[in-house]
Amino acid sequence: MRFLFLVIVVISTITPSVAATLAQQTQRIISLSPHTTEMAYAAGLGNKLVAASAYSDYPPAALQLERVANYRGLKMERILALKPDLILAWQGGNPSRELARLEQLGINIIYSNPKTLADIPKTLEQLGQYADSPQTAQQAAAEFKRQLQQLKIANHNQPKIRYFYQLGSTPLMTVADSGWPSQIFSFCGGDNIFANSRAAYPQVNQEQVVVRQPQVIFSTQPINTTLQLWAHWQHQLIAVKQHHIYQLNANWLNRPTPRTLLAIKQVCALFNQVRDQH
Template sequence: MSLFAAETRIVRDQAGRSVRVPANPRRVVALAPSVTEIVFALKQESRLVGATQFSDYPPEADRLPKVGSYIRLDLEKITALGPDLCIAVKDGNPVDVVSRLEMLNIPVYAVDPRSLDTVMAAILSIGDLLNAAEAASSMVADMKGRVSRIRQLASGAKERPGVFFQIGVSPIVSVGTPTFLHELIESAGGRNLAAGDTPYPRFSREQVLALAPEILIITSMARGELFQKVKEEWMGWRELPAVRNRRVHILDSDVLDRPGPRMADGLAQLFDIIHPDLAGKY
């Protein structure tokens, strides 16, 4: 190993920990799909030697060796890849696996993306880690500009329609105030009808009907025909304002619930749905 490769520095991660990391990481394992996306977006994918299950964007990421899901990491598979850095997410990755990696002298840097601002902070942090600070700054500047323009348009809209955002099918699960999906709905000029202290509240069908959403958005970790089936079931309830006005939509969950560079795209999609009269004006 060259002296340059062996150089290290101490950084503070988004979990508030001091971590000694390589000055020029060469073998990185991304411990969440969102981290994988960020690394690819920064054009630093040559450093990646492993990723987690469902790290499928961009398509090239699907070819990386997999080390389990982000909530069930496989320690042996990670160590077998010989990483000099793992990039984790504070909420989701199991603390015991992170601790064991650190005991094996494999540094683990944690990001903590809980909002649009902290997603952008995570991008900047990963850019700094991978010597891609300029690319990260440019990406974040673009995201900030798009978010700001959409928020400005939304703030001037004549109405804020009630939105029910369904992320779970059986039971019906929505998103409360302590989630970045709530922030996206509100930033796009909607009213989140599931707002409240519970991050992911459950609802009966009767409760959703009582909320009378003007817009119903369906997204789920499940794939394929399930999306369309759920939409068809809702379309049978003609007294629902969203159904009556044909404002039931299916969106790609990865664009919305994966905290990475595509969140600005997700916000734009929501804005176009919530305020079609202003679509594309940002």
């Protein structure tokens, strides 16, 4: 699953009057992915959301929004009937043809495309220009940066830990360093055994994993499910032999939002647990 960051072209010296105009002109927002829904609420746009995608479950208020998108596509007729001023789209996840049609109809679309952890507070600040109170986004961004800096200091210069992030099992996939959420593992001192794969989300096989000998295997699937997959290799694979297989919170890990901080805390704590045992 590809999780991408909001790319917004704005003028850095935007004046208060221009910001106020943007906020006044933007009253009806539709979000087409769970992470853009979460970011909209964090930036103070919750009162302007009129619809969202399936699995938009955070914060709890998002559960009350009408659903106009899922893995099958977009409900185009319903989206048009809701007359949005702004759409938050998942680039690579939402169908490009349908998004192009919406743009042709004159609807403003902001696309999502994550790159770094630092982009999360930048997006909050940028989305804040559409909110009635930009201070909400500014405060959320400042708090994210403050906590991220604290975590950076706490995890500075830690010994590297070789890891494999299991993204699905049929087929077996993972994430290269160019794809989200590798940034989280790297922040905590993780050394990705498939870091240099040409594809951002490569399909691999078990033998390739065994050859690279990760010290840790992470997955968002239940631990028992992951253990069953690797049981055959329990004598050859260090991570299995030493019981270093961990389940991570999928929503924290895979959605580039302020809750990414929770994913960092979880991953760093598990890496430190492995370090302590060695």
